[in-house]
Amino acid sequence: MHQRPTLAVWKFASCDGCQLTILNCETELLAIADRVDIRWFPEATSTMIPGPVDVSFVEGSVTTDHDVERIHEIRSQSGLLITIGACATGGGVQALRNGVDTGDVIKTVYADPHYISTLDTSTPIASHVPVDIELQGCPIDKGQLLETIAALLSGRPPRLPQSSVCLECKAAAQTCVMVAGATPCLGPLTMAGCGALCPVVGRGCYGCFGPMENPNPAPLVSRFEQLGMSHGQRTRFLRSVCDLAGQPSPTTGSAHE
Amino acid sequence: MYRSPRSFAAASGNAMLALLAEQGFEVIGPRRIDEAIVYAPLGTFDDLPIGVTDRQMPGRYSLHDSDRRSYFDAAVGPHSVKHHLHPSSSTVWDITRSDDGALSIEMHRPEPAPLAVIGVRPCDLVALEKQDRVLMGGPHINPVYAANRRRLFIVAVNCNHPSGTCFCTAMGNGPTAVRGFDILLTELPGDEGSEFVATAGTDAGGRLLESIDTDAATPEQLERAAELAAAAADEMRAEVDLLEAGTHLKEHLDSEMWAEIGERCLACANCTMSCPTCFCTDLIDTTSIASVSSRRTRVWDSCFTGSFSHMGPGPVRGSIGSRYRQWLVHKFSTWHDQFGESGCVGCGRCITWCPVGIDVRREVARISRSGT
Numbered sequence A: 001m002h003q004r005p006t007l008a009v010w011k012f013a014s015c016d017g018c019q020l021t022i023l024n025c026e027t028e029l030l031a032i033a034d035r036v037d038i039r040w041f042p043e044a045t046s047t048m049i050p051g052p053v054d055v056s057f058v059e060g061s062v063t064t065d066h067d068v069e070r071i072h073e074i075r076s077q078s079g080l081l082i083t084i085g086a087c088a089t090g091g092g093v094q095a096l097r098n099g100v101d102t103g104d105v106i107k108t109v110y111a112d113p114h115y116i117s118t119l120d121t122s123t124p125i126a127s128h129v130p131v132d133i134e135l136q137g138c139p140i141d142k143g144q145l146l147e148t149i150a151a152l153l154s155g156r157p158p159r160l161p162q163s164s165v166c167l168e169c170k171a172a173a174q175t176c177v178m179v180a181g182a183t184p185c186l187g188p189l190t191m192a193g194c195g196a197l198c199p200v201v202g203r204g205c206y207g208c209f210g211p212m213e214n215p216n217p218a219p220l221v222s223r224f225e226q227l228g229m230s231h232g233q234r235t236r237f238l239r240s241v242c243d244l245a246g247q248p249s250p251t252t253g254s255a256h257e
Numbered sequence B: 001m002y003r004s005p006r007s008f009a010a011a012s013g014n015a016m017l018a019l020l021a022e023q024g025f026e027v028i029g030p031r032r033i034d035e036a037i038v039y040a041p042l043g044t045f046d047d048l049p050i051g052v053t054d055r056q057m058p059g060r061y062s063l064h065d066s067d068r069r070s071y072f073d074a075a076v077g078p079h080s081v082k083h084h085l086h087p088s089s090s091t092v093w094d095i096t097r098s099d100d101g102a103l104s105i106e107m108h109r110p111e112p113a114p115l116a117v118i119g120v121r122p123c124d125l126v127a128l129e130k131q132d133r134v135l136m137g138g139p140h141i142n143p144v145y146a147a148n149r150r151r152l153f154i155v156a157v158n159c160n161h162p163s164g165t166c167f168c169t170a171m172g173n174g175p176t177a178v179r180g181f182d183i184l185l186t187e188l189p190g191d192e193g194s195e196f197v198a199t200a201g202t203d204a205g206g207r208l209l210e211s212i213d214t215d216a217a218t219p220e221q222l223e224r225a226a227e228l229a230a231a232a233a234d235e236m237r238a239e240v241d242l243l244e245a246g247t248h249l250k251e252h253l254d255s256e257m258w259a260e261i262g263e264r265c266l267a268c269a270n271c272t273m274s275c276p277t278c279f280c281t282d283l284i285d286t287t288s289i290a291s292v293s294s295r296r297t298r299v300w301d302s303c304f305t306g307s308f309s310h311m312g313p314g315p316v317r318g319s320i321g322s323r324y325r326q327w328l329v330h331k332f333s334t335w336h337d338q339f340g341e342s343g344c345v346g347c348g349r350c351i352t353w354c355p356v357g358i359d360v361r362r363e364v365a366r367i368s369r370s371g372t
Ligand code: SF4
Pocket: A165, A166, A167, A169, A170, A174, A175, A176, A177, A178, A179, A185, A186, A187, A188, A196, A199, A204, A205, B268, B270, B355
């Protein structure tokens, strides 16, 4: 047998939820451990073997000067770099502070603000270093994680759909909560992958998988307005976990126009 | 076997369902689940959404109490029989590699239990016929579809109350069924409860009708059924013959209207997913963590996704407008070239279930009339 590929899991500004998704792969973890050599995974093991690795999974966003240095170091030590979750791929909930006065935020939150050293923004990993594969979601989907690992071990590209949550919603024979229940839903703008988790339990999608391949927010925003959402509510909804508002309308050309 | 129409009351309907269940059929029919009427297991006629009707508009669906005590008063719901015939996901094969490197291939040839669907609408019967042509009409037969199709027993129901998005008549069919059913019912609502006029379409349907308590349908009952059908058709009276207009869409591929629709469309694919005739699928190969087995799965796809037309550097149809054009032109225009008929039956699902209410009736009419 070939030498097992080495793997590391790194954490930046995040809640650990995506790392927990890795640990939640209980039944598959043994099979994975059989095929890869886990060198660095503080959430799971106390054995830490630094040094270059074949694959790095990175959770969390970049929020400090130290983070910036660290992600460059990790990139240089990693064969493939895979970001996991909304924080690493989009900046996460903590990116709500982007565009507001960070000093004010710190004063509101912390009793002793002078201990806090932070950047003004929370940014995705891809804003700092090249990323090979992005796994979306808050947290990531276990199925997509296993698919990615299985794909890498077999030397094929992982199947990560870029289409809207609506496809999965209809495939699951779920009645649309927005058409039938007048519940605002971000599914049409959001990337598939979760299996329409929220609509299946009667809720609107809040976009935790980030923007799909070609999102077109304007018509959906008008629909939210018709559903009675105020301007402020619409803005907050489109910017709850991932930024779904900032996408330009994809009227770019193509070969078949 | 009965050659002429019969009539019966709800009690005989219950007997019919019980007999189907006894014969080993899984019986499903329209039921109220949460906010919509969807196919779900049906024990008796009392499980049907009695006295419930639907209101459908572009991008809107709601249920309401009706002043009638009808069993089949709601038009088509979000999901068609497609879900039970051409499932959104099905396994094609599993391949396993043994320690000595030999491959064993297991083709999946499902043998589904017989399924009886109660309350299939005339538009959906026509849609079934179109899917039959695509998925088992030629030399390449989709085995899952064919197996599901063979197991199917259909009790169709003529439409008395089309919804606001129905336009079957403008597509040259409905609101009454002509073929494709085992039994066809027309509901005659009345103060004492509904009566049903029943016609057998197959031997199996005829035998089932013979096994339950029915009477010969009276001339009055048949006349009432015809009046109801005429009234239903009247409700949908359209100004434009969309069947004919649709054939001209392919002459307008360069219209500026596609880009304009592209600004209103989300490319969410709800229209293609809910359409009872859309058949497109993707094939997905996955491998196990141990890399000793792989599985091929067939899943629904849509011409609204980027991967659908992805070649080399990216999707051939990059803009939303070009994807909308593919959907509309295929459905209403080039389907004729491919299969000798339209791909649309006028069920209205793509209109109701479009989150932003884009209406194919309007788009077909104005694009086919436009200058370019
Ligand atoms: S509930 Fe949301 S995700 Fe599902 S079809 Fe409707 S808009 Fe799309």
